[in-house]
Amino acid sequence: MSQKNYQDELIPAFTPLLAIKEASRCLLCHDAPCSQSCPAQTDPGKFIRSIYFRNFKGAAETIRENNALGAVCARVCPTEKLCQRGCTRSGIDKPIDIARLQRFVTDFEQQTAMRIYQPGRKDKGKVAIVGAGPAGLQASVTLCNLGYEVTIFEKEAQPGGWLRHGIPEFRLPQSVLDHEIARIIAMGVNIQCHSEVGTTLTLAQLKAEYRAVLLTVGLSQGLTLPLFNDAGSVEIAVDFLQRASKANGNIAVPQSALIVGGGDVAMDVASTLKLLGCESVTCVAREELAAFPASEKEFATAQALGVSIIDGFTPIAVTGNKVTFRHVRLPGELTLAAGHIILAVGQRAGLEAFPDITSQRNTVETQHYQTTDPVLFAAGDIIQGDKTVVYAVKTGKEAAQSIHHYLEEACSC
Ligand SMILES: Cc1cc2nc3c(=O)[nH]c(=O)nc-3n(C[C@H](O)[C@H](O)[C@H](O)COP(=O)(O)OP(=O)(O)OC[C@H]3O[C@@H](n4cnc5c(N)ncnc54)[C@H](O)[C@@H]3O)c2cc1C
Ligand code: SF4
Structure with a gap:
């Protein structure tokens, strides 16, 4: 891979x-x-046909009808597990590059200043959303199209959730996210940042003012492992990514780093470190290669940047900056030392502000997105299911429809 920067999108456009x-x-x-x-039912079969007939505008309309974050998904979807998995063309040579075609169309939409979304009618009452990540953003668009006046309350200074300060710039430029959000605001969705439900305002206040409340607060806290409590220089993966993103990559990096984990977050940390100049980056995952959790694109990028990836080892002892790992199946052990250790072992939800909702092991329990409190709904990473952007879009859209059905029924009683 030729010399690349943290801010450059690594995959070229069509x-x-x-x-x-x-x-x-x-x-x-x-x-x-x-x-x-x-x-998310983005309907690639239909938008690819439009591209084939040079109807780029029609292709963009198909994408936007179904996916308010089409330009983001085009860059971050693990397509080999989703749309491209069943592509019939695989039987001949290789699957169609659906994500890159989707990116081409949404870039065209942006470059030609197309305005597909129109301002909503706002005649059906007010709905509040807590959290401006992909689930909350998609839900706001669906609710707006159904006639609701929508306000999103976001605790951070900027909307976007993990799209803002989790997924790094070289995979998802901030400008792409900014354009997606600008389209949503232009529809009339109100996004109030610096508004944390639980401190700045309470859930009870929202319930008193809005007809329904949708929780899309995501898994905002990085997990740690007790084994590493007394280790030398340890950091949680999402904290590192946030630190790098907020400083536009202007952070000091160690000469060597050891990452524990093998998912997309681990690969993002590893590639970020490499792009920022860390000489030796090693990633150790407990999963073996055949069941590796990171997406193919992320894995390939990290490898191309020179990250050493070791599969099938789990940490068993830590002394200072030295970690001993044992193989999950075979008798082998391995001890590695590094200037900095980064733990990419998952995230959890912070649901302390919502003590009345039933949640189990990081997941809010819902029936058709409705919690045990009938005016309170939930979607995105905090409910059961896949933890990806495209699933957040799907559940945000379906939760919005569920809120609509509930409120329509409440009106007809
Ligand atoms: C580093 C990283 C890389 C990833 N890479 C990929 C990838 O390549 N492809 C992919 O599909 N998925 C990826 N994911 C997963 C994906 O980002 C998540 O599945 C998705 O963002 C979940 O969306 P969400 O809307 O449920 O929550 P989030 O994106 O977590 O958004 C939740 C929002 O709620 C806000 N919030 C939380 N509590 C409160 C409160 N009390 N009051 C107000 N606001 C609150 C938060 O600040 C945040 O903005 C990645 C995740 C990470 C961390
Ligand atoms: S899975 Fe993602 S990239 Fe594939 S069609 Fe759906 S939104 Fe587009």
């Missing part, structure tokens, strides 16, 4: 000719398996 060439590889399947495998 030109119009390359996009049409890629779209022309599509076999135009009846009941397209790609469309059936997209959780």
